[in-house]
Amino acid sequence: MNNIVRTLRRLGFSTSTYSEVILSIKHGNIVNYAPMGVLLVKDALHLRVYMGSLTYKLIMEGAKDCVLNITSDPILFYNSILDKSRVKTVGSIKVKSPRISGCQGYIECLISDVVKTPRYLRVLLNPIHIDYYKIIPTTYKRASSAIIEALVYYTKLPYLKGSSGDLLSKIKLCVNTVFRSTKNPKYRGLARDILLRAYRITQDLSTR
Numbered sequence: 502m503n504n505i506v507r508t509l510r511r512l513g514f515s516t517s518t519y520s521e522v523i524l525s526i527k528h529g530n531i532v533n534y535a536p537m538g539v540l541l542v543k544d545a546l547h548l549r550v551y552m553g554s555l556t557y558k559l560i561m562e563g564a565k566d567c568v569l570n571i572t573s574d575p576i577l578f579y580n581s582i583l584d585k586s587r588v589k590t591v592g593s594i595k596v597k598s599p600r601i602s603g604c605q606g607y608i609e610c611l612i613s614d615v616v617k618t619p620r621y622l623r624v625l626l627n628p629i630h631i632d633y634y635k636i637i638p639t640t641y642k643r644a645s646s647a648i649i650e651a652l653v654y655y656t657k658l659p660y661l662k663g664s665s666g667d668l669l670s671k672i673k674l675c676v677n678t679v680f681r682s683t684k685n686p687k688y689r690g691l692a693r694d695i696l697l698r699a700y701r702i703t704q705d706l707s708t709r
C-alpha cells in the first residue's frame with residue numbers, strides 16, 4: 502500500500518462505504534462546488550456524477566482536476582448547494598481547482614478517466630497531494646447529519662419526480678430530528694429552508 506492510499510484510509514476513505522465530501526472544481530473561469538460521494542478503488546478515488554449538474558458539465562467540457570474538501574460542517578454542505586456565493590476558497594498547492602476554506606482536509610486530484618453512462622459519469626481521480634489538520638475529537642451531532650441527509654433528498658427531487666412525496670416525507674423526518682436535537686437557530690433555519698424549498702419544488706413538479 503503506498504503512502505497516499507495509507508493516508509486516504511486514515512482519513513476514512515473506504516472501498517466499501519461512501520465518504521461524503523465537497524468537490525471543488527475549476528474549468529476555464531468557472532469554479533463550482535458540490536457534495537459528492539467517493540469510494541476508494543485500489544489507489545484511485547471513484548465518483549458518480551449524475552447528469553444535469555454543473556459539475557457534470559464542467560467534467561464533460563474537459564476539467565482536468567478537482568479538490569475533495571473534507572468537512573462535517575452542515576453549513577458548508579448547505580452553502581455548496583444552495584448559497585454558493587458564501588463559499589470562501591483558497592488556492593491549492595498542485596491543482597488549479599481551489600480549496601474550500603474552513604475544511605479539515607484537502608485531497609488534490611487529477612481527473613484521470615471519465616466514462617459516460619446513460620445517467621451519470623463514472624469519474625476516476627488520481628490523488629496527488631493531501632493536506633489535513635490534526636484536530637481534537639469532536640462529538641457526533643445528529644443535527645449535522647440530519648441537515649446533510651435532508652440535502653441528499655432535496656438534491657434528488659428534480660431527478661426522481663415520481664417519488665417526490667416520498668422524498669418530502671424523508672426531508673420532514675430529517676427536519677424533525679434537527680429540531681429535536683438542537684436549539685441552534687442557524688441549524689434550525691437551514692432545516693426549515695430546505696423543507697420550504699422542497700415544498701416549492703414538489704408543487705412546481707405537480708403543476709407541470
Ligand SMILES: Cc1cc2nc3c(=O)[nH]c(=O)nc-3n(C[C@H](O)[C@H](O)[C@H](O)COP(=O)(O)O)c2cc1C
Nearest residue numbers: 521535536537538549550551554555556652653656
Ligand atoms: C451528502 C451528499 C452527497 C451527494 N453525492 C452525490 C454524488 O455522489 N453524485 C452526484 O452527482 N450528486 C451528489 N449529490 C448531489 C449534488 O451535490 C447536487 O446535485 C448539487 O446541487 C450539484 O451541484 P452543481 O449543479 O453545482 O454541480 C450529493 C448531495 C449531498 C448532499
